[in-house]
Amino acid sequence: MDLTTLAQLILLILRNLNFKPRKHKLEDIAYAIAAYLLGVQVTKLGIPPSTLYYYTKKLGIKRRREEKPPCPSCNSNKVIKNGSSRGKAKYKCKTCGRTFYQTSNHKMSREQKERILNEYLNRASIRGIARVEGKPLTTVYSLIKRKGIEAYVNLLVLQEQLKSFTAKVTVIDESWTYLRVRHGPKRENLWIWNALADGLPFFTTGDRDYKTFSFLLNSLPKSEVNYTDDYSVYQVLDNHIASKKYTYTVESYNSYCRAHLARLARDTRAVNRSERMVDYSLALLNVMYPHVFSREKTPLNEAYWKGVQNIRENLI
Ligand SMILES: [Zn+2]
Structure with a gap:
């Protein structure tokens, strides 16, 4: 009124x-x-x-009391007003003694969530999205992280199910991206191991060593033939051919990832702070923009396609 x-x-x-x-x-x-x-x-x-x-x-009328927010630590309603700072009211919890500000409601609609994920997967940085969407950086970050973890976990489950199939051709390759760790050395290389089994993307991140490679190997279905470069770790593979014959398919997967994720592009200011976030982002990309890097349809990549569509529907 x-x-x-x-x-x-x-x-x-x-x-x-x-x-x-x-x-x-x-x-x-x-x-x-x-x-x-x-x-x-x-x-x-x-x-x-x-x-x-x-x-x-x-x-007989009373001024409507300003509703006091419950304590973020203990959820108690015994909260008193405790001055203000920078124009924001400050509250103090009488139960646990915590002082806090009233936080505004950062809830997002389903549409906005979907839009944020799409922006993120089309080379927008998290900071950029936060500015454009008018949401706090942490809210945007935690949405992407949460959905990324969901995609990552569901992809691992799907990969387990796909092990009952045998791939005709698998191509494996390593590429790198920057990792900038807070309080750590200035810049590190993070290795991304990619495999395309009948054109289906599999990935793992870490060092350029056998330990990281074996993690990728464990997620792959059996393959009639494996194409790799001549890096020594690949010697453990059965049906192994060291040849550049199919390298171009992995290259096109790499450029698909770089085209979609700002954090993987080497020419932007976006940097990776956390190795896990690279995993979650790649999983999110594979789920939200599924792509099979092969023209040939095999039982394996058809099963993957169905599975990944299912994950996508449940994600948003
Ligand atoms: Zn409290």
């Missing part, structure tokens, strides 16, 4: 109750009460607080 309407309503009631104030006009008092009810400070109304309180009491 706006001020004028409320004031007129109050004026009507005051007249009805036959109030005849000596010092102030009834209209002024009605306006002051209305403004007070809408949250204006008592001292700024031009009517003495005692007069105002007298009439509000007579009217």
Whole structure:
């Protein structure tokens, strides 16, 4: 209700109750009460607080108490106002003693969530998305992380199911990206191991060593033939051919990843702070924009296609 309407309503009631104030006009008092009810400070109304309180009491109305937020630590409602800082009200919990600010509601609609994921998977940085969407960085970050973990876990489950198939051709390759660890060395290389089994992307991240490679190997279905470069770790593979014959397919997968994720492009300012976040982002990309890097349809890649569509539907 706006001020004028409320004031007129109050004026009507005051007249009805036959109030005849000596010092102030009834209209002024009605306006002051209305403004007070809408949250204006008592001292700024031009009517003495005692007069105002007298009439509000007579009217039997109370100013709506500002709702105090529950304590973020212990969820207690025993919260008192505790001054303010930078224009934000500060609260203190009487149960656990925590001081906190009232945080605004950062809930996002389903549409906005989907849009944020799509922006992220089309080379927008998390900072950029936060600015454009008008949401705090942490809110955007945690949405992407949460959905990324969901995609990652579901992909691992799907990969387990796909082990009952045998791939015709698997191509494996390593590429690198920057990793900048806070408080750590300035810049590290993070290795991304990619495999395409009948054109299906499999990946793992870590060092360029056997340990990381074996993690990828464990996620792959058996293959009739494995194409790799001549890096020594690949010697453990059965049906192994060291040849560049199919390297171009992995290269096209790499460029697909770089085209979609700002964090993987080497020419942007976006950097990876966390190795896990690279995993989650790649999983999210594979689920949200599924792509099979092979023209040939095999039982394996058809099963994958169905599975990944299913994950995508449940994700958003
Ligand atoms: Zn508390």
